[in-house]
Amino acid sequence: MSNSVVSVVARFLDEYSSSTPNRLKLVDSYLLYILLTGALQFLYCLLVGTFPFNSFLSGFISCVGAFILGVCLRIQINPQNKSDFLSVSPERAFADFLFAHTVLHLVVINFIG
Amino acid sequence: MLRAGLISLVLFGLVLGAHSLTPSYHLSPTDVARLEAFLNQPLTDLESAYYSIVGLNKLGTRVSDEKHACQFLKSQLDHSSIDSLFFAAEASQALSGCEIPVSNETRDILLAAVSEDSTVTQIHRSVSALASLGLPLASQEVVSALATRITKEDNVLAITLALQTASRLSQQAELGGILEEIEDLAARLDDLGGVYLQFEEGLEVTALFVTAAYALSDHVGMEPPLKEDQVIQLVNSVFSKKSWSSLAEAFSVASAAAAFSNNRFHIPVIVSAQGPATVSHRQPVLQLLVTNVLSQSLTSASVQAESARAVSTKSVVLNQAPFTLREESFELNFMDSQPASGYYEFTVAVSGDSRFVANQVELKVKVSTEVGITNMDLSVVDKDQSIGPKTTRVEYPNKAKGSFTADSHQNFALSFQLVDVNTGVELTPHQTFVRLHNQKTGQEVVFVAEPDSKNVYKFELDTAERKSEFDSMSGTYALYLIVGDATLENPILWNVADVLLKFLDEEAPSVIQSKNLYVPKPEIKHLFREPEKKPPTVVSNTFTALVLSPFLLLLILWFKLGANISNFSFSPSSILFHLGHAAMLGLMYVYWTHLNMFQTLKYLAILGSLTFLAGNRMLAQKAVKRIAAEQSCRLAKYRSLR
Numbered sequence: 234m235s236n237s238v239v240s241v242v243a244r245f246l247d248e249y250s251s252s253t254p255n256r257l258k259l260v261d262s263y264l265l266y267i268l269l270t271g272a273l274q275f276l277y278c279l280l281v282g283t284f285p286f287n288s289f290l291s292g293f294i295s296c297v298g299a300f301i302l303g304v305c306l307r308i309q310i311n312p313q314n315k316s317d318f319l320s321v322s323p324e325r326a327f328a329d330f331l332f333a334h335t336v337l338h339l340v341v342i343n344f345i346g
Numbered sequence: 347m348l349r350a351g352l353i354s355l356v357l358f359g360l361v362l363g364a365h366s367l368t369p370s371y372h373l374s375p376t377d378v379a380r381l382e383a384f385l386n387q388p389l390t391d392l393e394s395a396y397y398s399i400v401g402l403n404k405l406g407t408r409v410s411d412e413k414h415a416c417q418f419l420k421s422q423l424d425h426s427s428i429d430s431l432f433f434a435a436e437a438s439q440a441l442s443g444c445e446i447p448v449s450n451e452t453r454d455i456l457l458a459a460v461s462e463d464s465t466v467t468q469i470h471r472s473v474s475a476l477a478s479l480g481l482p483l484a485s486q487e488v489v490s491a492l493a494t495r496i497t498k499e500d501n502v503l504a505i506t507l508a509l510q511t512a513s514r515l516s517q518q519a520e521l522g523g524i525l526e527e528i529e530d531l532a533a534r535l536d537d538l539g540g541v542y543l544q545f546e547e548g549l550e551v552t553a554l555f556v557t558a559a560y561a562l563s564d565h566v567g568m569e570p571p572l573k574e575d576q577v578i579q580l581v582n583s584v585f586s587k588k589s590w591s592s593l594a595e596a597f598s599v600a601s602a603a604a605a606f607s608n609n610r611f612h613i614p615v616i617v618s619a620q621g622p623a624t625v626s627h628r629q630p631v632l633q634l635l636v637t638n639v640l641s642q643s644l645t646s647a648s649v650q651a652e653s654a655r656a657v658s659t660k661s662v663v664l665n666q667a668p669f670t671l672r673e674e675s676f677e678l679n680f681m682d683s684q685p686a687s688g689y690y691e692f693t694v695a696v697s698g699d700s701r702f703v704a705n706q707v708e709l710k711v712k713v714s715t716e717v718g719i720t721n722m723d724l725s726v727v728d729k730d731q732s733i734g735p736k737t738t739r740v741e742y743p744n745k746a747k748g749s750f751t752a753d754s755h756q757n758f759a760l761s762f763q764l765v766d767v768n769t770g771v772e773l774t775p776h777q778t779f780v781r782l783h784n785q786k787t788g789q790e791v792v793f794v795a796e797p798d799s800k801n802v803y804k805f806e807l808d809t810a811e812r813k814s815e816f817d818s819m820s821g822t823y824a825l826y827l828i829v830g831d832a833t834l835e836n837p838i839l840w841n842v843a844d845v846l847l848k849f850l851d852e853e854a855p856s857v858i859q860s861k862n863l864y865v866p867k868p869e870i871k872h873l874f875r876e877p878e879k880k881p882p883t884v885v886s887n888t889f890t891a892l893v894l895s896p897f898l899l900l901l902i903l904w905f906k907l908g909a910n911i912s913n914f915s916f917s918p919s920s921i922l923f924h925l926g927h928a929a930m931l932g933l934m935y936v937y938w939t940h941l942n943m944f945q946t947l948k949y950l951a952i953l954g955s956l957t958f959l960a961g962n963r964m965l966a967q968k969a970v971k972r973i974a975a976e977q978s979c980r981l982a983k984y985r986s987l988r
Contacts, residue, residue, distance in 0.1 A: 273889070
């Protein structure tokens with residue numbers, strides 16, 4: 234059983250490193266970074282306490298929001314999804330990404346206190 | 347069937363009519379004295395002299411120095427001014443033996459003022475001056491001038507002055523039109539709570555209206571169209587103010603008071619009791635003062651008590667009993683009817699003059715009496731009733747000899763009766779208390795003694811039941827009986843006996859602290875909200891480093907993937923875009939440290955639009971390059987296939 238899981242994971246990693254375009258790998262590494270940052274913030278909150286609760290919330294929401302926006306960007310610039318996003322060019326996707334991030338940062342900074 | 351209904355309706359109306367309004371305010375003798383003193387101010391100018399002299403005249407008194415006043419008028423008189431002539435003429439009329447010299451020019455000036463072009467005030471003053479100086483005037487011309495002016499100046503004061511002017515004209519003139527104005531003005535009065543009736547312009551105008559309306563009605567001989575209730579409400583409005591802000595206001599009140607006391611149609615009657623409305627055996631006579639609004643006694647009236655009804659039992663004690671006039675007051679010996687003590691509703695009717703208004707009055711009269719205590723028995727009753735009670739009789743106001751003991755086996759009991767000394771009837775006053783007072787500790791406990799069905803008061807003290815009220819303090823207590831009521835002339839505080847109370851389980855402290863409510867209470871210390879405990883700096887710093895560490899990982903990954911900026915085109919739009927974007931991120935930091943949302947939005951709007959324009963251009967250029975690259979790639983593939 235564990236054997237099959239390991240083999241599936243290994244196969245997945247192989248496929249990923251070979252068939253994914255470089256651009257998408259960049260975005261994936263960005264997503265991993267955001268994920269780790271959010272997880273570490275949550276760990277701090279669990280261990281030490283929620284003292285400046287608004288700051289914790291703002292930081293965590295920032296990570297979650299950035300992750301979601303990153304995922305949206307990845308979906309939209311993936312050439313395999315081109316048929317679903319005929320009207321959205323990769324540049325347009327990136328511009329949307331930047332604009333949404335501006336709004337997210339505004340809210341996060343407001344809440345961070 | 348219908349007729350019976352009609353009759354009952356009429357009767358119903360009559361019954362309602364019986365409860366008419368009575369004046370709440372009038373000028374008491376002190377008020378009249380105050381008004382006279384206020385009006386009797388030293389003469390400064392003609393107008394104030396007019397108010398003082400004529401006002402005092404209306405109240406029936408004179409200025410202190412008449413000759414000086416007359417000379418003052420003559421010296422201050424300006425023969426060319428209508429106002430000056432008016433004040434001097436009216437005031438001289440009020441003084442005895444004061445004549446203002448009049449010349450032809452004066453007469454001409456006054457007559458010339460009577461025209462449609464002068465204001466109502468000017469017409470009023472010139473007509474009054476002409477009338478007071480005994481000069482002839484053309485009444486019909488005045489009437490037509492007034493009629494024209496009334497339509498132009500439609501305010502209350504103007505119409506009031508027109509009424510006053512009309513009262514000085516000849517009776518042959520056509521005064522009907524102006525007379526109708528009284529009714530129109532009366533409709534403009536404001537009814538305040540059913541008690542007051544006044545113009546919104548204020549007290550002075552209302553009082554002047556009253557004076558003018560009655561002056562004109564008397565002159566013409568027609569009753570003014572004011573209902574009884576309205577007359578009383580006017581009385582309330584004019585006399586509710588007891589100190590006057592100006593001479594003019596005081597003058598108007600004096601004029602109105604004179605009008606109400608002395609006109610041909612309505613005389614408001616004030617009925618009040620002289621002193622407290624209380625009757626007793628020592629003072630059996632009920633004295634009433636029946637006066638007009640100036641507190642002048644109406645000795646010509648005949649006063650009768652229509653009925654006197656007991657408030658508690660609703661039984662009628664007196665019917666159609668006349669009051670007799672003695673000096674200035676009306677008297678009735680109420681104790682002749684032998685009323686029981688309590689409160690009585692008197693309905694008093696004042697007759698004798700058809701002009702009397704509010705001549706049916708309801709008065710509440712108290713009949714008080716003296717109370718006597720009979721059959722006061724003190725006894726010590728055994729709880730298990732094995733030994734018979736020992737009863738001691740005590741006579742008021744003596745104190746019982748020897749003391750009584752009440753402890754766990756014995757109760758202390760007390761019974762007595764309260765009777766009316768004069769009639770022998772049993773009484774149940776409002777306050778019948780038994781007070782026990784410990785002289786040593788100062789404790790005081792009060793109980794209520796209740797009457798039973800036969801009006802015998804009983805009180806029983808059980809030490810076991812009542813120990814909480816006494817704080818279980820044993821000792822000798824002085825026992826007092828307190829009897830009081832509004833209708834009793836002799837309230838009683840009687841030290842009946844000394845009672846020795848013995849309580850079991852003396853848990854009480856030896857010194858009883860008096861329950862002092864007014865000592866300072868312990869101070870309340872406010873606890874400010876403690877700031878939450880912050881984790882130690884080491885922990886925070888560690889976690890900050892930890893949270894920032896994935897960024898390093900990102901850089902490493904990107905480096906491994908081969909991300910580079912070799913494709914960076916140094917076009918102005920891309921430089922501008924990157925700068926603008928960096929500035930926006932910097933603005934975020936500044937927002938966190940210094941700014942508020944509004945300022946940030948302002949800067950963000952500027953930077954954002956710049957960045958957007960630059961970014962749009964840059965991305966468009968990139969898109970063009972990408973599409974060109976894709977097309978050339980496709981072209982190359984196509985060519986290679988061929």
